Amino acid sequence: MTIRWTRIAPQIALTPALAVTAVAFIGSILWTIYLSFTRSRRVPDYAIDWTEWTRQYDRLFQDAGWSTALWNLITLGLGSALAIVFGFVLAAMIDREKRGEAFFRTVFLYPLAVSLIVTGVAWRWILNPTMGLEATLHRWGWTGVDFNWLAQGDTAMYAIILASIWQSSGFYMALMIAGLKSINTEIWSAARLDGVSLWRLYIEIIIPMMKFTFLTCAILLSLGVIKAYDIVLAMTNGGPGQSTWVPAYFVINALSQKQNLGYASAAAVMMLGITLLVFLPLVLLTAWQNRRRAAA
């Protein structure tokens, strides 16, 4: 056989990416999984004691900090889901009321350009109990208002949710606007001819038509929530207590404070598991969408 460069050249060009995938992703994931079975502390210790190889996981499931982190993950997920709702409301309003569309879009989207560290710094300042929003409200005479969310374990998470909604609503709005624009304009006319009320139009026609957009948003949101670290660090650094720990924070803490590589790896593997749980529907969704498109 003669050498055919048209067959070989692309494979050569793919080698770097392949190497990166194999080493930095697949190899590293396997490495971390392996480490999670060891008792590695600061440095890797590759001996596995097979009589208690699940030791790190056992500890994880008994660790109050980990269960707090998991609950917070759910809280954060549900709370941030408001960003999708909010995003949809904004998108629907902007889409119906054309006036000022460019202006509103610009305003709602700019927080997305801001890093989560900056977002955290800004909101932490606003929520500062002695000089921030609360102090101002008290000065204005609304002494009953309690905005010292960051100070209490049961409200600190809400502050993080508030900041993340502020940061990400615009993004979901942009996705929703795109979704709304792809809806055939004749549907609006048809609904108007039929005399359907706007509410029913949205609830019975538009939202079901956009279920794919909603699903996309939900999956993106979940993946974002799993990765949430910066915002927690900048807003509360995990506190008060462990009340705002999330898995992403837990892993870093285990690595740096506890200096327990094995434990951090076990927590990271659990994070990967959660990611896969979210990822699986995405794969199914993509397959489903492809089939639907093929059928169309």
Place this chain on the structure above:
Amino acid sequence: MTDLSVTEAAAGATVVRRHPRVRRRRGLNGRSIAVLVFLTMCALFFCVPLYVVLTTSLKTMEEIRQGQIFALPETWTLEAWSFAWNEACSGITCEGLKVGFWNSVRILVPSLILSISLAMVTGYALALWEVKWAGTFLFLLFLCAFVPLQIIMFPLIAITRTMGVYGTIMGVAVVHSVMAMPVLTLIFRNFYKDIPREIMNAAIMDSGSFWKIFAHIILPMSGNILIVVLILQITNVWNDYLVGVTFGGFNTQPMTVNLANMVTVSTGTATYNVDMAAALLTAIPPLVIYFLVGKFFVAGITAGAIKG
């Protein structure tokens, strides 16, 4: 909770399509007014942090202590800005945020070159050339695109350590490139996939050289997607904290890390005006990009999220 690396997501960077829709100028009826009022209130909510941060940064500390967070500064001063930029301390070096700014720039440039060139060539090879295992590889990339950094953090530390780049600008840039590779590749691949097969065939018959076709035919057609990916990657890298703090070393940490250090460990009294000025300084580059090329920015961050 959408950090940008998520929003790139799935694949395909089709620039958001705008269906030209007939604009109907209607009179201001009750509903319109209600909607506009609601939108305006939301807009105010969105602007409050920016306003507060901006005014705080222009105030003196005495004024800030009065707790009038919403008041305009009585005496406008740029002192906090100049202090944050030139003098604020991060560690023993008190040279201000400008150190971090230049670090961020020095991280940004190689990471952009590395990640985009790698992703472009990979996407091009996968989309336009016949490679038997392309499908499997694509699926792998799709999976990798969602892997949080924590899961591969220690191995990456060990790898960069072995490469001798841990704790250097290059190290941070390399990790950024690695983390961005799957998503950017998918974006490029989905863009190139839509290039007509026959153009590729014509080029293959004309030249047959993988690189020549890339340089002469494909690269000139990649203008739009390049802008989109550039914006995506610039915002990503600039706004990153975790990679910078984990892989940065001797005063090679990016601006966000400097900012976080400055805010958490400031000298003496907490100087909120300096903190806020520093926060704004950190936020300015991506904000400028957003306000200058908003349309591409939106396309960039939603790249792939909307398929079809």
Place this chain on the structure above:
Amino acid sequence: MTTTRLTRFAAALLCGTAIAPAAMAEEVIIFHNWSSGPEVAALNVLKDNFEAMGHTWTDIAIPHDTGSNVSLLNLVTGGNPPNVFLESSPGFYRDLADMGLARPLTDWYEAGGYLEHLPSSVIDSITVDGEIMKIPTAIHIDGMVYYNMDVAEELGIDPAAWDSLDAMFADFDTIREAGVVPIAIGAQQWQIGYLTHAIAASVAGPEFYNAIYGGEVNPDMIDSEEMRLTLDWLRRFQEAADEGSVNRDWNVTTNMVITGDALMQIHGDWMKGEWTAAGKVAGEDFGCMQIPGAIAVPVTVDAWGVLGDQSEAMDAAELDFASVVLDPEVQAQFAAEKGSTPVRLDAAGEIDACSQAVLGYLEDPEHQVANPHTMVDADWQSSLWDVLFNYWSDPSMTADEAIEQMKSNYDLILG
């Protein structure tokens, strides 16, 4: 030890370290996690003296709570190791030894005659498995009471008269009525962790303290009267904390006391640096004392380590650094800037009222315990801090619940 190096020692000893011209100028990379004003000022004392020897000081600073240990270890094993690092944890030096990167300094100490000038508690803290591995730079007491004397006078209270924590808390209502925060606390995890071990040493004594924070943890002492006592006091401190305490940095907290918004703070005595930076004088503007009625005080010895397996020139430069740190004059200057107490008994220069008090407390070896960082397993300590900070942050959590969590943590980590 090579002959050239010995010659250099001799030369250094003869000429006095600070002015000895370096045979070879080296760029020395120095890793630390200090970043507050006084800390930086103290570092600059070292830097100026060190650079006067012709070397270059390249600085890398990673703030306390961003995982400096991980960074340090990875920097060491990676391509760009720091030559000198601020690190107390004995485990870290053991890891270094495993990697062949440790640099025992016992010979150097003996040759330089340093040991006779150091208190025995300091020597203990710099010794790892029989070899001296660290260069002590400063002594701190982790739980000192610093109070604003002007405010105390206005309120008509004399903190020096308190002979127990009970007596101290008894005055809090009076203080609050005057619109002053009695005790300023920064409620961050590490600050609460420090406060707790200071309370433990103070109210429960060395035996209990060493059973929990020592190299060998005694699980029987987790569920003990002493632990309950410690936790009960911690709860009382929490109840006394003001609204803004959450996530407040220690130096911001110190500033509340300096400006008179609060009467006092219990914290490591590095807060003295903030006072002196504000132009205040110990014994005149502010008073300092141990926790009233303290049985023992926890002592932190800040110490540097140096990297082994380096070039000869770098080895020499590292020793130059060590000699700068242990120079009597530098010791005094450093202590003055940082607000610490010198590690050398013969440190030259003036010792302020607070340091005199500290030296007084340190006279009695029974009255001191070591900072947990230099002793205890990092994982165990971190888990303790998690529990304690949860306990602090959740007023409904009982001491029993906290003890239960600690016990289960012990089983998981050390059991």
Place this chain on the structure above:
Amino acid sequence: MPRVSFENIVKSYGGLTVLDDLNLSVEHGEFLVLLGPSGCGKTTLLNLLAGLADVTDGRIVIGERDVTDLDPKDRGLAMVFQSYALYPTKSVRGNLKFGLSAAKLPREEIARRVDWAAKLLQIEPLMDRRPSQLSGGQRQRVAIGRALVKHADVLLFDEPLSNLDAKLRTEMRLEIMRLHDELNPTVVYVTHDQIEAMTMATKIAVMNGGVIQQFGTPDEVYETPANLFVAGFIGAPAMNLKEARIAKADGGVEGVFATGARIALDDYAFARAPQEGAPIVVGMRPEHFGAPNATLDGAAGRFVLPLQHTERTGSDATGYLHWGEGLLSHRVEPGDAARLRPGQTISVAFPRGKANLFDAASGERL
């Protein structure tokens, strides 16, 4: 000079075999048209020749060279694509030059060839425009020019005219024929349009289901279709194919249709002697029928049938007569078409020596 031949070509995608043991060769300077309905494998065959797809088995030879394992650019081919596939970011000149500069030809040579092609195709004024600024016909010319400048021995066309309107299509057809006459390359031309095939080809290969049904000159393919498929595919309106049985009478051979009508087959050159009662299919081209109601001396068959409707296609007209369940089409003088009324009974005659006979079972020509 190149003769192009496919030897025992097999092409399968996964488990699906598209081409199975295909043999075909075309001599130098010939204009081969691969003709067939979509999905018949003709484009696959072209791509195999071009090297854009790999054969599963078999050999492709151009001239004396086995090119089966060569890269497309090394095969000495040039190709014109259905969608023209012009490089959108390059000017017309850039499009023409790219292949030449990729082949590292000297600068003057490139300029000479580009000018030659521009002149030949009359696209000189367009040389600095981008493809998006050209009309469809202009793009087609550029695409052809891009192929010509390579001075390739073999030119491939993949349905190059299908995106043009009818008028342009005719023009370009003539243009391509002129170029072929002037430059005389070997051409392999894929199309599903039989008019293109009939007008341009020197050889036609009719394909269906991955198999070459017939290979021959346009006349051969039209006059003596090798099987039922070719018979039905070539010609518009299509050949009438009617089932019949062989009947021998008075030493002559006749075909008896299901309707009872008969047709004399004495003049047909049977490959072997027909058997009595054997089922056959009789193929009759519409244009061979005599004018309605006209008498035709020595007609092979005469049919008197009611008219269903007539169709006029400009220069020509066709009448459709009821034939059992089906229809029989026959050419009508355009002038007469308007006078014919549906339902009217018409008598048509089919001449001797014009019928095509096929075996009903195998579909092969008898």
